[in-house]
Amino acid sequence: MTKVRTRFAPSPTGYMHVGNLRTAIFEYLIAKHNNGEFILRIEDTDQTRKVDGAIDFIYNTLNLCDIKIDEGPNNKGEYGPYIQSERLPLYKKYAEKLVEDGHAYYCFCTEERLDKLRKKAEEEKRAFLYDGHCKNLTKEEIEKKIKNGEKYVIRQKMPKEGISEYIDTVYGKITVENKLLEDQILLKSDGYPTYNFANVIDDHLMNITHVIRGNEYIMSTPKYNLLYDAFGWEKPTYIHVSMVLGEDGQKLSKRNGDASFMDLYNDGYIPQAIVNYLVMLGWSPDNNDEIFSMDDLIRLFDPKRISKSPSVFDIKKLNWINAHYIKKLELNDLLNITVPHLKDAYDLSDKSDEWISELVSIYQDHISYGKEIVEVTDLFFKDKIELDCECREFMEQDGIDNTIKVFKSEIENIDDWTIENINSAIMNTKEKACVKGKMLYMPIRIKVSGQMHGPELPDTIHLLGKETVLNRLK
RNA sequence: GGCCCGUUGGUGAAGUGGCUUAACACACAUGCCUUUCACGCAUGCAUUCACGAGUUCGAAUCUCGUACGGGUCACCA
Numbered sequence: 001m002t003k004v005r006t007r008f009a010p011s012p013t014g015y016m017h018v019g020n021l022r023t024a025i026f027e028y029l030i031a032k033h034n035n036g037e038f039i040l041r042i043e044d045t046d047q048t049r050k051v052d053g054a055i056d057f058i059y060n061t062l063n064l065c066d067i068k069i070d071e072g073p074n075n076k077g078e079y080g081p082y083i084q085s086e087r088l089p090l091y092k093k094y095a096e097k098l099v100e101d102g103h104a105y106y107c108f109c110t111e112e113r114l115d116k117l118r119k120k121a122e123e124e125k126r127a128f129l130y131d132g133h134c135k136n137l138t139k140e141e142i143e144k145k146i147k148n149g150e151k152y153v154i155r156q157k158m159p160k161e162g163i164s165e166y167i168d169t170v171y172g173k174i175t176v177e178n179k180l181l182e183d184q185i186l187l188k189s190d191g192y193p194t195y196n197f198a199n200v201i202d203d204h205l206m207n208i209t210h211v212i213r214g215n216e217y218i219m220s221t222p223k224y225n226l227l228y229d230a231f232g233w234e235k236p237t238y239i240h241v242s243m244v245l246g247e248d249g250q251k252l253s254k255r256n257g258d259a260s261f262m263d264l265y266n267d268g269y270i271p272q273a274i275v276n277y278l279v280m281l282g283w284s285p286d287n288n289d290e291i292f293s294m295d296d297l298i299r300l301f302d303p304k305r306i307s308k309s310p311s312v313f314d315i316k317k318l319n320w321i322n323a324h325y326i327k328k329l330e331l332n333d334l335l336n337i338t339v340p341h342l343k344d345a346y347d348l349s350d351k352s353d354e355w356i357s358e359l360v361s362i363y364q365d366h367i368s369y370g371k372e373i374v375e376v377t378d379l380f381f382k383d384k385i386e387l388d389c390e391c392r393e394f395m396e397q398d399g400i401d402n403t404i405k406v407f408k409s410e411i412e413n414i415d416d417w418t419i420e421n422i423n424s425a426i427m428n429t430k431e432k433a434c435v436k437g438k439m440l441y442m443p444i445r446i447k448v449s450g451q452m453h454g455p456e457l458p459d460t461i462h463l464l465g466k467e468t469v470l471n472r473l474k
Numbered sequence: 475g476g477c478c479c480g481u482u483g484g485u486g487a488a489g490u491g492g493c494u495u496a497a498c499a500c501a502c503a504u505g506c507c508u509u510u511c512a513c514g515c516a517u518g519c520a521u522u523c524a525c526g527a528g529u530u531c532g533a534a535u536c537u538c539g540u541a542c543g544g545g546u547c548a549c550c551a
Contacts, residue, residue, distance in 0.1 A: 125475040127547045188549040195551045219478055219546045288498045314485045317500045441509030453511030
């Protein structure tokens, strides 16, 4: 049996939205589930969209997600180079081979002529298809034109009749009429291959066995297959996956302000949690489990269970999964995803490392992503706290003033500012003011933190410091 | 406009002709527990699977039509 090989083939744009990442995850899981290899190939045939540092960015992203690349631009491999712009001669060679064998032809049509055809098609409300104008040029005509320095492209010769069909792992049988297939361009006039062509050549040369990609390619896959047939190559297994949509039901995009992986990462989402969440978008295991390690996923992943319909990216569910991962974090990792945000938002110069650790720790179970630490801890950093309606209502009840007064004097009497002593102060207040439960804790909590909820009260008070607490009890 | 694909609750989804009076999870709501929130627990939230017809003893599941949504039709990837 041949070894399963999948590839992730992004353009180097320096941006990866979660839909792209999900595709990479699926590709990785399919390879690893079958003990296969995962290849990274950079598709930079559009030189205008290239961004510096994009390759490192991709490596960095996949690395953070524990997706290990077996072969790629920064790895050794037998099938390189792994950057398409470094493979140019190859494409040209194969395109010319196709011409020789009668599966493709030179085309000298100018942009103007094509524009005109396009316009006409639009007016007549039909799909534009190249009219095959250059298909039957004689050898002499072609040589003459090339000699004259006329620009040319190489186009694939499509059958005019019949149908093409193939089996997609997710969508089943897909049928397209051949007459709807365009004599698509394989080699552009600048000598670069088109995406479609480079893909076929590279996938074959790199021994890719499973092609996983967005379902926008469902319709063009027959063209790919025709190419495989023309070369006499074995076709890969196709696995088309549906789209990931934004909350508005629209396609995810940077412009829409939709979060990219890096945005999420920078906000303190844990890559493993993001992977966990993304894999559940459009895929489900055959049981009810929802929390998966990468090893679990590799073991369980079955592309047959990928769903056909698009799914909406739901940040709330991601929050839930991420909170789950945060609860299990070691202190150091917890600090890493929270402290930078604290530093950003507040002046920490007079706070000790111990204080910061303690602060972050008591909120570990209360935040669903790193950056959330900022809003939830603001009571530690502002001078004046304001009570909302619910708090004020609570504070208007009888006996509250007395409880606060008693508690304040208890606090004043503490010499050694420890959580134990603070706890004793609360207990003493319980005795002396004759209140308990909600009527004991809530007034103190509200007065001191300005909120009706939060972590353990003694911890909060301890972190606030004696001075601040006394000020707020006034 | 042609062609292709999709449509189960606010969201992710299970479901492949009878065990479904449609799982599970998120979200939401209520209650219990708890000093509060959270956690946990319990309950509620789709009389119905876009709609209509057909096949069948029986349909979310099969067929056809309609609607809606998306994709595709570049010397972009």
